[in-house]
Amino acid sequence: MVTYLTADEIDALLASPDRRTWIGRRDHALLVLAVQTGLRVSELTRLCRSDVVLSAGAHVRCHGKGRKERCTPLGRHTVAILTAWMNEQPGQPSDPLFPTRQGRPLSTDAVEDLVDKYAAIAKASCPSLRGKNVTPHTLRHTSAMALLHSRVDVATIALWLGHERVQTTNIYIHGDLTIKEQALARLAPPNTKPGRYRPPDPLLAFLESL
Numbered sequence: 001m002v003t004y005l006t007a008d009e010i011d012a013l014l015a016s017p018d019r020r021t022w023i024g025r026r027d028h029a030l031l032v033l034a035v036q037t038g039l040r041v042s043e044l045t046r047l048c049r050s051d052v053v054l055s056a057g058a059h060v061r062c063h064g065k066g067r068k069e070r071c072t073p074l075g076r077h078t079v080a081i082l083t084a085w086m087n088e089q090p091g092q093p094s095d096p097l098f099p100t101r102q103g104r105p106l107s108t109d110a111v112e113d114l115v116d117k118y119a120a121i122a123k124a125s126c127p128s129l130r131g132k133n134v135t136p137h138t139l140r141h142t143s144a145m146a147l148l149h150s151r152v153d154v155a156t157i158a159l160w161l162g163h164e165r166v167q168t169t170n171i172y173i174h175g176d177l178t179i180k181e182q183a184l185a186r187l188a189p190p191n192t193k194p195g196r197y198r199p200p201d202p203l204l205a206f207l208e209s210l
Helices: 007-014 022-037 041-045 076-088 108-122 127-131 136-149 154-161 177-186 201-209
Strands: 059-063 069-073
Touching: 007 022, 007 108, 007 127, 022 041, 022 076, 022 108, 022 136, 041 108, 041 136, 108 136, 136 154
Parallel strands: none
Antiparallel strands: 059 069
16 A cells, blocks of 8 residues: 545645744745655755756756656746745755755755654644654655546656656556546446345255255
């Protein structure tokens, strides 16, 4: 089974950071980017300001496994959030996109901690989250499932996530009950009617002879 967030759970998670604070605005921007792009936590922490293009054809570049570079397009909402964040946090192109207070890149442990913190806050307003262990990889699964539910083909999702093999992406098909329910709804029901079991006469005769 693949753990991912529903639309309501995403909204609850993204509403959790206190955007009245610098850290809250940074963490909100990071979560929005993670949910939309499905980047690995190691890819998020290595992002520099120069890796983000917010003009026409907005996208983010990252170096994934095997040092392979890929580009992921950004939606309008993500562009708006990142634009506000980068305007507030000016710096050099080589500076980390999501820095610590000291200007250093966030560690993977720090990202895991902040996701855990905001998931705990979100559980108060979204009960369905209480049975889920939300991690940065959950946000990656969430991005993949959103694409799958939008009927994006598996090969494209594999490219989006940076999977070397499409077979790796197939876990989302196997783990998604919604798609299976939709498939069931398309099936014609069998042309049979429910009925009571009627034993044959020889069986009735045998039972009466006992």
